[in-house]
Amino acid sequence: MGAFGRRGCVVTIGLMLLGIGSGSASGQPAAFPARPITIVVGFTPGGGNDVVARVVGAKVGELLRTSVLVLNRPGANGAVALDSVAKAPPDGYTIILGSSSVLAINPVVGAGSGPDPISGFVGIGTVAMTPQVLAVHPSVPAHTIRELVDLSRQKEVSIASAGIGGLPHLAIELFQSSEKTRFVHVPYRGGAPAATDVVAGHVNGIVMDLPVVQPFVADGRMRAIALLNDRRSPAMPNAATSAEQGAGGLIAVNWYGLLAPAGTPAPVADRLFEAFNAAVHDTSVKAKLAAIGIEPMTSASRTDFTAFLKQEIARWADVAKTADLTSKSGG
Structure with missing residues (x-):
């Protein structure tokens, strides 16, 4: 690809x-x-x-x-x-x-x-x-893809999407299959309610388009784990890509x-x-x-x-x- x-x-x-x-x-x-x-x-x-x-x-x-x-x-x-x-x-x-x-x-x-x-x-x-962004609530003890995968093997980690069958959902499925782990997928009817529940701490993380996640990362209400791409975005220049973190197949x-x-x-x-x-x-x-x-x-x-x-x-x-x-x- x-x-x-x-x-x-x-x-x-x-x-x-x-x-x-x-x-x-x-x-x-x-x-x-x-x-x-x-x-x-x-x-x-x-x-x-x-x-x-x-x-x-x-x-x-x-x-x-x-x-x-x-x-x-x-x-x-x-x-x-x-x-x-x-x-x-x-x-x-x-x-x-x-x-x-x-x-x-x-x-x-x-x-x-x-x-x-x-x-x-x-x-x-x-x-x-625009790339998909994998982000978590600040209380989640993970800062990288590897740390999040390790955490998922120790305890249940929930990740929200905008609904069944969309790109964020399939990105979560790709994440699970490529890293050989399991997350609890929590589908919502749209990106806004999904992000709201992550910020409130009801769900551990989210995969969503960058424009939805970026404001919450900017003000510290979410922590970006990775951009699911092979190059960084000017909109979130400090967020490492999945490719940088050794997950080159995790592109969404x-x-x-x-x-x-x-x-x-x-x-x-x-x-x-x-x-x-x-x-x-x-x-x-x-x-x-x-x-x-x-x-x-x-x-x-x-x-x-x-x-x-x-x-x-x-x-x-x-x-x-x-x-x-x-x-x-x-x-």
């Missing part, structure tokens, strides 16, 4: 901008876009998917000289939105921005009846990411990617790829994302993104199978 922090960091934005300006430079139809573009998000306003779509989408609108609208279609952890985009006209005007839970994990832990993220769509690319990153309906013309998808890549590397966009603990993460090409998505689906399918959470098992 490739390094998340380094994936697509070298982007030839100068060449991309040539395509955005006129269309003719990369052989793309100058007519696109001729009307507003809609980004469908599978969650209510205010969450990570929604914020990334709005921040990056606004800059894409400037670059493509059109309006970019965000349409919230919550339900079934993003599956409702994914299904609606799969059925949309394949013209590039309706696309989905989804997190790894929506695009890579739902297909293997959900009901199994939704559209396939590979065959049912045209991949555009990733735009951003919440990335955000874009898909268009199957049949979308390649020149249109290419134009969207270029615009989103350029937008997310804009200085003002990077600053807005950094303020909420999110970093740019762009694919080197649309082909690279599709390969990455296949790899992610396969990786989390293995974790789900080990934990008996696959759709075939009814989990």
